[in-house]
Amino acid sequence: MKRAPEPETVTPSTEPPRRRSARRTVRPLAAAALAALLLAGCGGQNAAKPPAPAGQGGQGGAPGAASPAGKPAGGDAATSADGSQNGTGAGTGAGAGAGRAEQALARSEPQKITIPSLGLTSTLETLRQNADGTMQTPKDPALAGWYEPGPTPGSQGPAVIAGHVTWNGASAVFEKLKTMKGGDTIKVTRKDGKTVTFTVDRVGEYPKAEFPTLEVYKNLDHAGLRLVTCGGDFDPKKHYYDSNVVVFARMTGAA
DSSP states (O other): OOOOOOOSOOOBOSOOOOOOOTTOOOOOOOGGGGOOOOBOOOSSOOOOOOOSOSSSOOGGGOTTOBOTTSOBOOOOOOBOTTSOBOSSSEEESOSTTOOOOOOOOOOOOEEEEEEGGGTEEEEEEEEOBOTTSOBOOOSSTTSEEEETTSOOBTBSEEEEEEOOSEETTEEOTTTTGGGOOTTOEEEEEETTSOEEEEEEEEEEEEEGGGOOHHHHHSOOSSEEEEEEEEEEEEETTTTEEEEEEEEEEEEEEEO
8 A cells, every 4th residue: 555645743842731620729749740742743653751850851742752864852941930932942922912811711622723923713623642642733724623632722721722734735724824913812712602702822932952941831920822733844755844833812801
């Protein structure tokens, strides 16, 4: 049988935390416990399940994650007391457009994401864990996916929605994600009928070895949202992007 071409896609490289219950409290960040699903391969590379963590900072933000060549890559961005990110990744709109965070809601599954500035609307696949502990990626490159073991958009904590940037050379759902700016809005429609509005704090693009693990997955006292895809340069031989793009946002409304 002819082998299908490998997609230029997102590939998670860490073992995400398992959901306990809708009322669970988020434990303090300890190594990979909240390094929920960093996208490290981004190009059809098989992700390695990390060993028992002893600290932060594997490739793509996950301890022990494998690089495309199978070698571990280290480093993460520091986080200051006020929550600002002090890493080397480029970012835009550093908090300039963020509104006041609204009180978090109860857990309810997201069904659709809309990003007006990109002219983007997508229903959401549900992403769970593979047998090896890595995160699933969206099966349809035209759709984004919500990581189900983590918080839901609108509930307290950093909810994560991931999507492909390209697929076999063609545009995918999050191709223009890195063009977002602070102050842009994101709307997520939930199963409970509520539509939650998030306002972008900033957008960053980070080399794999400098992914800001703490900043993406740290505990929050509000409902946050992270949109994640691939970025940087693409290696056509390895089907691999060398960076990740992350949109940081907080809930500023619900209706």
